[in-house]
Amino acid sequence: MTVEVQEVERVVLLVDDMPSSLDFLVQALDQAGYTVLVAPGGEPALRLLDLSVPDAILMDAVMPGMDGFEVCRRIKAVDAYAHVPVIFMTGLAETEDVLAGFAAGGVDYVVKPVRIPEVLARLATHARNARLARLSREALDIGGHGVVLLDGLGRIAWQSPQAAAWLAALFGTPDAAADWLRGLIADPTRGSGETRVMPDGRSLQLRPLGPAGIGETMIFLSLRQPGNVQPARPALATLTRRETEVLSWIAKGKTNRDIGDILGMSPRTVNKHLEHVFEKLGVETRAAAAALAIREFDPEP
Structure with missing residues:
Protein backbone atom coordinates (compact mmCIF):
# COMPACT_ATOMS: atom_id res chain seq x y z
CA MET A 1 0.00 0.00 0.00
CA THR A 2 1.42 3.37 -1.00
CA VAL A 3 1.86 6.01 1.68
CA GLU A 4 0.38 9.23 0.31
CA VAL A 5 0.44 12.80 1.45
CA GLN A 6 -2.84 13.68 3.12
CA GLU A 7 -5.05 15.90 0.99
CA VAL A 8 -7.46 16.49 3.84
CA GLU A 9 -7.05 19.35 6.28
CA ARG A 10 -4.06 20.96 4.61
CA VAL A 11 -3.31 24.00 6.75
CA VAL A 12 -1.50 27.17 5.70
CA LEU A 13 -0.49 30.00 8.00
CA LEU A 14 -0.57 33.42 6.33
CA VAL A 15 1.52 36.05 8.15
CA ASP A 16 1.07 39.67 7.01
CA ASP A 17 0.65 42.94 8.86
CA MET A 18 -2.10 43.90 6.38
CA PRO A 19 -3.97 40.61 5.92
CA SER A 20 -7.07 42.36 4.52
CA SER A 21 -5.02 43.25 1.43
CA LEU A 22 -4.61 39.52 0.77
CA ASP A 23 -8.29 38.53 0.93
CA PHE A 24 -8.03 37.38 -2.69
CA LEU A 25 -5.19 35.02 -1.70
CA VAL A 26 -7.14 33.63 1.25
CA GLN A 27 -10.10 32.94 -1.03
CA ALA A 28 -7.89 31.23 -3.61
CA LEU A 29 -6.27 29.05 -0.95
CA ASP A 30 -9.67 28.15 0.44
CA GLN A 31 -10.91 27.16 -3.01
CA ALA A 32 -7.77 25.05 -3.47
CA GLY A 33 -8.68 23.04 -0.36
CA TYR A 34 -6.48 24.70 2.26
CA THR A 35 -7.54 25.73 5.72
CA VAL A 36 -6.06 29.21 6.14
CA LEU A 37 -4.90 30.61 9.46
CA VAL A 38 -4.10 34.32 9.49
CA ALA A 39 -1.70 36.19 11.80
CA PRO A 40 -1.30 39.99 11.53
CA GLY A 41 2.34 39.96 12.63
CA GLY A 42 5.29 38.01 13.97
CA GLU A 43 4.29 37.72 17.63
CA PRO A 44 0.71 36.57 16.84
CA ALA A 45 2.16 34.03 14.39
CA LEU A 46 4.46 32.51 17.02
CA ARG A 47 1.58 32.31 19.52
CA LEU A 48 -0.57 30.61 16.90
CA LEU A 49 2.11 28.01 16.21
CA ASP A 50 1.91 26.92 19.84
CA LEU A 51 -1.71 25.98 19.18
CA SER A 52 -1.62 24.60 15.63
CA VAL A 53 1.30 23.55 13.42
CA PRO A 54 0.51 24.21 9.74
CA ASP A 55 1.75 22.37 6.67
CA ALA A 56 3.37 25.55 5.33
CA ILE A 57 3.74 29.26 6.09
CA LEU A 58 3.35 32.20 3.70
CA MET A 59 5.33 35.00 5.34
CA ASP A 60 5.45 38.71 4.55
CA ALA A 61 9.11 39.71 4.66
CA VAL A 62 8.63 43.36 5.63
CA MET A 63 6.48 43.96 8.72
CA PRO A 64 6.68 46.57 11.49
CA GLY A 65 8.33 45.40 14.69
CA MET A 66 9.51 41.86 14.08
CA ASP A 67 10.15 41.37 10.36
CA GLY A 68 9.53 38.13 8.52
CA PHE A 69 13.18 37.12 8.56
CA GLU A 70 13.32 37.25 12.36
CA VAL A 71 10.01 35.38 12.66
CA CYS A 72 11.41 32.67 10.40
CA ARG A 73 14.60 32.38 12.48
CA ARG A 74 12.53 31.92 15.63
CA ILE A 75 10.38 29.30 13.96
CA LYS A 76 13.42 27.32 12.84
CA ALA A 77 14.85 27.42 16.37
CA VAL A 78 11.96 25.35 17.76
CA ASP A 79 12.06 21.59 17.09
CA ALA A 80 8.27 21.23 17.20
CA TYR A 81 7.76 23.29 14.05
CA ALA A 82 11.20 23.80 12.54
CA HIS A 83 10.20 21.42 9.73
CA VAL A 84 7.42 23.70 8.43
CA PRO A 85 8.44 25.28 5.09
CA VAL A 86 8.39 29.08 5.07
CA ILE A 87 7.72 30.84 1.76
CA PHE A 88 8.39 34.57 1.82
CA MET A 89 6.08 37.04 0.11
CA THR A 90 8.07 40.14 -0.64
CA GLY A 91 8.39 43.20 -2.80
CA LEU A 92 12.13 42.98 -2.19
CA ALA A 93 13.62 41.32 -5.23
CA GLU A 94 17.25 42.34 -4.71
CA THR A 95 19.71 39.47 -4.44
CA GLU A 96 20.76 40.33 -0.87
CA ASP A 97 17.14 40.30 0.29
CA VAL A 98 16.49 36.94 -1.34
CA LEU A 99 19.65 35.54 0.26
CA ALA A 100 18.57 36.96 3.63
CA GLY A 101 15.34 34.99 3.35
CA PHE A 102 17.16 31.75 2.64
CA ALA A 103 19.67 32.43 5.42
CA ALA A 104 16.79 32.86 7.86
CA GLY A 105 15.50 29.38 6.96
CA GLY A 106 13.02 30.13 4.18
CA VAL A 107 12.66 27.60 1.37
CA ASP A 108 11.32 29.90 -1.35
CA TYR A 109 9.89 33.33 -2.10
CA VAL A 110 7.25 34.96 -4.31
CA VAL A 111 7.30 38.60 -5.36
CA LYS A 112 4.39 40.89 -4.53
CA PRO A 113 1.91 41.44 -6.02
CA VAL A 114 1.62 37.67 -5.78
CA ARG A 115 0.36 35.58 -8.67
CA ILE A 116 -2.10 32.96 -7.45
CA PRO A 117 -1.03 30.06 -9.75
CA GLU A 118 2.60 30.57 -8.74
CA VAL A 119 1.77 30.64 -5.03
CA LEU A 120 -0.34 27.49 -5.28
CA ALA A 121 2.33 25.62 -7.24
CA ARG A 122 5.15 26.54 -4.87
CA LEU A 123 3.02 25.91 -1.81
CA ALA A 124 1.93 22.46 -2.96
CA THR A 125 5.50 21.45 -3.81
CA HIS A 126 7.09 22.58 -0.56
CA ALA A 127 4.29 21.29 1.69
CA ARG A 128 4.43 17.89 0.01
CA ASN A 129 8.23 17.70 0.16
CA ALA A 130 8.25 18.64 3.85
CA ARG A 131 5.69 15.98 4.71
CA LEU A 132 7.46 13.27 2.72
CA ALA A 133 10.75 14.20 4.39
CA ARG A 134 9.13 13.75 7.80
CA LEU A 135 7.67 10.39 6.74
CA SER A 136 11.03 9.11 5.52
CA ARG A 137 12.88 10.26 8.63
CA GLU A 138 10.20 9.02 11.01
CA ALA A 139 10.36 5.62 9.28
Whole structure:
Protein backbone atom coordinates (compact mmCIF):
# COMPACT_ATOMS: atom_id res chain seq x y z
CA MET A 1 0.00 0.00 0.00
CA THR A 2 1.42 3.37 -1.00
CA VAL A 3 1.86 6.01 1.68
CA GLU A 4 0.38 9.23 0.31
CA VAL A 5 0.44 12.80 1.45
CA GLN A 6 -2.84 13.68 3.12
CA GLU A 7 -5.05 15.90 0.99
CA VAL A 8 -7.46 16.49 3.84
CA GLU A 9 -7.05 19.35 6.28
CA ARG A 10 -4.06 20.96 4.61
CA VAL A 11 -3.31 24.00 6.75
CA VAL A 12 -1.50 27.17 5.70
CA LEU A 13 -0.49 30.00 8.00
CA LEU A 14 -0.57 33.42 6.33
CA VAL A 15 1.52 36.05 8.15
CA ASP A 16 1.07 39.67 7.01
CA ASP A 17 0.65 42.94 8.86
CA MET A 18 -2.10 43.90 6.38
CA PRO A 19 -3.97 40.61 5.92
CA SER A 20 -7.07 42.36 4.52
CA SER A 21 -5.02 43.25 1.43
CA LEU A 22 -4.61 39.52 0.77
CA ASP A 23 -8.29 38.53 0.93
CA PHE A 24 -8.03 37.38 -2.69
CA LEU A 25 -5.19 35.02 -1.70
CA VAL A 26 -7.14 33.63 1.25
CA GLN A 27 -10.10 32.94 -1.03
CA ALA A 28 -7.89 31.23 -3.61
CA LEU A 29 -6.27 29.05 -0.95
CA ASP A 30 -9.67 28.15 0.44
CA GLN A 31 -10.91 27.16 -3.01
CA ALA A 32 -7.77 25.05 -3.47
CA GLY A 33 -8.68 23.04 -0.36
CA TYR A 34 -6.48 24.70 2.26
CA THR A 35 -7.54 25.73 5.72
CA VAL A 36 -6.06 29.21 6.14
CA LEU A 37 -4.90 30.61 9.46
CA VAL A 38 -4.10 34.32 9.49
CA ALA A 39 -1.70 36.19 11.80
CA PRO A 40 -1.30 39.99 11.53
CA GLY A 41 2.34 39.96 12.63
CA GLY A 42 5.29 38.01 13.97
CA GLU A 43 4.29 37.72 17.63
CA PRO A 44 0.71 36.57 16.84
CA ALA A 45 2.16 34.03 14.39
CA LEU A 46 4.46 32.51 17.02
CA ARG A 47 1.58 32.31 19.52
CA LEU A 48 -0.57 30.61 16.90
CA LEU A 49 2.11 28.01 16.21
CA ASP A 50 1.91 26.92 19.84
CA LEU A 51 -1.71 25.98 19.18
CA SER A 52 -1.62 24.60 15.63
CA VAL A 53 1.30 23.55 13.42
CA PRO A 54 0.51 24.21 9.74
CA ASP A 55 1.75 22.37 6.67
CA ALA A 56 3.37 25.55 5.33
CA ILE A 57 3.74 29.26 6.09
CA LEU A 58 3.35 32.20 3.70
CA MET A 59 5.33 35.00 5.34
CA ASP A 60 5.45 38.71 4.55
CA ALA A 61 9.11 39.71 4.66
CA VAL A 62 8.63 43.36 5.63
CA MET A 63 6.48 43.96 8.72
CA PRO A 64 6.68 46.57 11.49
CA GLY A 65 8.33 45.40 14.69
CA MET A 66 9.51 41.86 14.08
CA ASP A 67 10.15 41.37 10.36
CA GLY A 68 9.53 38.13 8.52
CA PHE A 69 13.18 37.12 8.56
CA GLU A 70 13.32 37.25 12.36
CA VAL A 71 10.01 35.38 12.66
CA CYS A 72 11.41 32.67 10.40
CA ARG A 73 14.60 32.38 12.48
CA ARG A 74 12.53 31.92 15.63
CA ILE A 75 10.38 29.30 13.96
CA LYS A 76 13.42 27.32 12.84
CA ALA A 77 14.85 27.42 16.37
CA VAL A 78 11.96 25.35 17.76
CA ASP A 79 12.06 21.59 17.09
CA ALA A 80 8.27 21.23 17.20
CA TYR A 81 7.76 23.29 14.05
CA ALA A 82 11.20 23.80 12.54
CA HIS A 83 10.20 21.42 9.73
CA VAL A 84 7.42 23.70 8.43
CA PRO A 85 8.44 25.28 5.09
CA VAL A 86 8.39 29.08 5.07
CA ILE A 87 7.72 30.84 1.76
CA PHE A 88 8.39 34.57 1.82
CA MET A 89 6.08 37.04 0.11
CA THR A 90 8.07 40.14 -0.64
CA GLY A 91 8.39 43.20 -2.80
CA LEU A 92 12.13 42.98 -2.19
CA ALA A 93 13.62 41.32 -5.23
CA GLU A 94 17.25 42.34 -4.71
CA THR A 95 19.71 39.47 -4.44
CA GLU A 96 20.76 40.33 -0.87
CA ASP A 97 17.14 40.30 0.29
CA VAL A 98 16.49 36.94 -1.34
CA LEU A 99 19.65 35.54 0.26
CA ALA A 100 18.57 36.96 3.63
CA GLY A 101 15.34 34.99 3.35
CA PHE A 102 17.16 31.75 2.64
CA ALA A 103 19.67 32.43 5.42
CA ALA A 104 16.79 32.86 7.86
CA GLY A 105 15.50 29.38 6.96
CA GLY A 106 13.02 30.13 4.18
CA VAL A 107 12.66 27.60 1.37
CA ASP A 108 11.32 29.90 -1.35
CA TYR A 109 9.89 33.33 -2.10
CA VAL A 110 7.25 34.96 -4.31
CA VAL A 111 7.30 38.60 -5.36
CA LYS A 112 4.39 40.89 -4.53
CA PRO A 113 1.91 41.44 -6.02
CA VAL A 114 1.62 37.67 -5.78
CA ARG A 115 0.36 35.58 -8.67
CA ILE A 116 -2.10 32.96 -7.45
CA PRO A 117 -1.03 30.06 -9.75
CA GLU A 118 2.60 30.57 -8.74
CA VAL A 119 1.77 30.64 -5.03
CA LEU A 120 -0.34 27.49 -5.28
CA ALA A 121 2.33 25.62 -7.24
CA ARG A 122 5.15 26.54 -4.87
CA LEU A 123 3.02 25.91 -1.81
CA ALA A 124 1.93 22.46 -2.96
CA THR A 125 5.50 21.45 -3.81
CA HIS A 126 7.09 22.58 -0.56
CA ALA A 127 4.29 21.29 1.69
CA ARG A 128 4.43 17.89 0.01
CA ASN A 129 8.23 17.70 0.16
CA ALA A 130 8.25 18.64 3.85
CA ARG A 131 5.69 15.98 4.71
CA LEU A 132 7.46 13.27 2.72
CA ALA A 133 10.75 14.20 4.39
CA ARG A 134 9.13 13.75 7.80
CA LEU A 135 7.67 10.39 6.74
CA SER A 136 11.03 9.11 5.52
CA ARG A 137 12.88 10.26 8.63
CA GLU A 138 10.20 9.02 11.01
CA ALA A 139 10.36 5.62 9.28
CA LEU A 140 13.57 5.20 11.27
CA ASP A 141 11.63 5.68 14.50
CA ILE A 142 10.44 2.06 14.62
CA GLY A 143 11.62 -1.15 16.19
CA GLY A 144 13.49 0.38 19.11
CA HIS A 145 15.70 2.84 17.28
CA GLY A 146 15.83 6.49 16.27
CA VAL A 147 18.02 9.09 14.63
CA VAL A 148 19.57 12.49 15.41
CA LEU A 149 21.08 14.98 12.97
CA LEU A 150 23.73 17.45 14.12
CA ASP A 151 24.35 20.54 11.98
CA GLY A 152 27.75 21.97 11.07
CA LEU A 153 27.92 23.83 14.39
CA GLY A 154 27.23 20.68 16.40
CA ARG A 155 23.65 21.63 17.26
CA ILE A 156 20.73 19.23 17.08
CA ALA A 157 19.19 20.09 13.70
CA TRP A 158 16.55 17.36 13.85
CA GLN A 159 15.73 14.35 16.00
CA SER A 160 13.05 11.73 15.69
CA PRO A 161 10.47 11.76 18.49
CA GLN A 162 11.77 8.51 19.95
CA ALA A 163 15.37 9.74 19.90
CA ALA A 164 14.32 13.00 21.56
CA ALA A 165 12.65 11.11 24.41
CA TRP A 166 15.69 8.90 25.00
CA LEU A 167 18.14 11.80 24.94
CA ALA A 168 15.96 13.76 27.35
CA ALA A 169 15.95 10.80 29.75
CA LEU A 170 19.75 10.51 29.55
CA PHE A 171 20.89 14.12 29.44
CA GLY A 172 17.97 16.26 30.60
CA THR A 173 18.26 19.15 28.14
CA PRO A 174 18.88 19.36 24.36
CA ASP A 175 22.01 21.45 24.98
CA ALA A 176 23.48 18.79 27.27
CA ALA A 177 22.66 16.08 24.74
CA ALA A 178 24.23 18.09 21.91
CA ASP A 179 27.40 18.65 23.96
CA TRP A 180 27.78 14.92 24.52
CA LEU A 181 27.00 14.04 20.90
CA ARG A 182 29.57 16.56 19.65
CA GLY A 183 32.17 14.82 21.78
CA LEU A 184 31.13 11.47 20.41
CA ILE A 185 31.61 12.41 16.75
CA ALA A 186 34.75 14.49 17.40
CA ASP A 187 36.68 11.68 19.16
CA PRO A 188 38.07 9.15 16.67
CA THR A 189 38.48 6.59 19.45
CA ARG A 190 34.69 6.59 19.89
CA GLY A 191 33.91 6.26 16.18
CA SER A 192 32.19 2.89 16.57
CA GLY A 193 29.76 4.38 19.07
CA GLU A 194 29.05 4.07 22.75
CA THR A 195 26.43 2.49 24.96
CA ARG A 196 24.78 4.36 27.83
CA VAL A 197 22.54 2.87 30.52
CA MET A 198 19.09 4.45 30.68
CA PRO A 199 17.44 5.30 34.04
CA ASP A 200 15.13 2.28 33.61
CA GLY A 201 18.03 -0.14 33.14
CA ARG A 202 17.81 -0.48 29.37
CA SER A 203 20.88 0.31 27.27
CA LEU A 204 21.00 2.92 24.52
CA GLN A 205 23.60 2.48 21.81
CA LEU A 206 24.64 5.65 19.96
CA ARG A 207 26.55 5.27 16.68
CA PRO A 208 27.78 8.02 14.34
CA LEU A 209 26.86 7.17 10.74
CA GLY A 210 28.83 9.96 9.08
CA PRO A 211 27.70 12.83 6.82
CA ALA A 212 23.96 12.97 6.10
CA GLY A 213 23.72 16.24 4.18
CA ILE A 214 25.42 19.59 3.83
CA GLY A 215 27.27 20.00 7.12
CA GLU A 216 25.05 17.45 8.88
CA THR A 217 26.10 14.31 10.75
CA MET A 218 23.71 11.45 11.47
CA ILE A 219 23.77 9.53 14.76
CA PHE A 220 21.87 6.28 15.02
CA LEU A 221 20.24 5.25 18.34
CA SER A 222 19.30 1.69 19.22
CA LEU A 223 17.64 0.61 22.47
CA ARG A 224 18.29 -2.76 24.10
CA GLN A 225 16.62 -4.49 27.00
CA PRO A 226 18.78 -5.29 30.07
CA GLY A 227 21.18 -8.12 29.31
CA ASN A 228 20.66 -7.78 25.56
CA VAL A 229 23.33 -5.24 24.61
CA GLN A 230 24.90 -6.29 21.31
CA PRO A 231 27.80 -4.77 19.42
CA ALA A 232 27.01 -2.66 16.39
CA ARG A 233 27.01 -4.48 13.06
CA PRO A 234 29.74 -2.85 10.97
CA ALA A 235 27.80 -3.56 7.75
CA LEU A 236 24.76 -1.61 8.87
CA ALA A 237 26.97 1.22 10.08
CA THR A 238 28.29 1.66 6.51
CA LEU A 239 24.86 2.39 5.02
CA THR A 240 24.21 5.93 3.88
CA ARG A 241 21.18 7.85 5.12
CA ARG A 242 19.27 7.09 1.89
CA GLU A 243 20.19 3.41 2.05
CA THR A 244 19.05 3.25 5.68
CA GLU A 245 15.73 4.86 4.73
CA VAL A 246 15.22 2.37 1.90
CA LEU A 247 16.09 -0.54 4.19
CA SER A 248 13.70 0.69 6.88
CA TRP A 249 10.81 0.69 4.39
CA ILE A 250 11.86 -2.72 3.01
CA ALA A 251 11.65 -4.04 6.58
CA LYS A 252 8.08 -2.69 6.70
CA GLY A 253 7.14 -4.66 3.56
CA LYS A 254 7.03 -1.81 1.04
CA THR A 255 7.62 -2.37 -2.68
CA ASN A 256 10.14 -0.38 -4.71
CA ARG A 257 7.29 1.66 -6.20
CA ASP A 258 5.90 2.39 -2.72
CA ILE A 259 9.32 3.47 -1.49
CA GLY A 260 9.81 5.66 -4.54
CA ASP A 261 6.52 7.43 -3.82
CA ILE A 262 7.46 7.93 -0.17
CA LEU A 263 11.02 9.16 -0.75
CA GLY A 264 10.36 11.08 -3.96
CA MET A 265 12.50 8.98 -6.31
CA SER A 266 11.96 6.56 -9.17
CA PRO A 267 11.61 2.80 -8.55
CA ARG A 268 14.80 2.37 -10.57
CA THR A 269 16.71 4.65 -8.17
CA VAL A 270 15.27 2.70 -5.24
CA ASN A 271 16.55 -0.49 -6.83
CA LYS A 272 20.05 0.99 -7.17
CA HIS A 273 20.06 1.89 -3.47
CA LEU A 274 18.85 -1.61 -2.69
CA GLU A 275 21.69 -3.13 -4.70
CA HIS A 276 24.16 -1.18 -2.54
CA VAL A 277 22.35 -2.34 0.60
CA PHE A 278 22.59 -5.98 -0.50
CA GLU A 279 26.30 -5.60 -1.25
CA LYS A 280 27.11 -3.93 2.08
CA LEU A 281 25.03 -6.37 4.14
CA GLY A 282 26.27 -9.43 2.24
CA VAL A 283 22.77 -10.65 1.35
CA GLU A 284 21.08 -11.52 -1.94
CA THR A 285 17.37 -10.94 -1.35
CA ARG A 286 15.17 -8.21 0.11
CA ALA A 287 13.76 -10.73 2.57
CA ALA A 288 17.24 -11.43 3.93
CA ALA A 289 17.99 -7.71 4.17
CA ALA A 290 14.72 -7.08 6.00
CA ALA A 291 15.36 -9.96 8.41
CA LEU A 292 18.85 -8.65 9.17
CA ALA A 293 17.49 -5.17 9.81
CA ILE A 294 14.75 -6.45 12.09
CA ARG A 295 17.20 -8.58 14.10
CA GLU A 296 19.53 -5.61 14.49
CA PHE A 297 16.88 -3.08 15.45
CA ASP A 298 14.54 -5.24 17.53
CA PRO A 299 15.17 -4.43 21.19
CA GLU A 300 13.53 -7.57 22.50
CA PRO A 301 15.61 -10.65 23.39
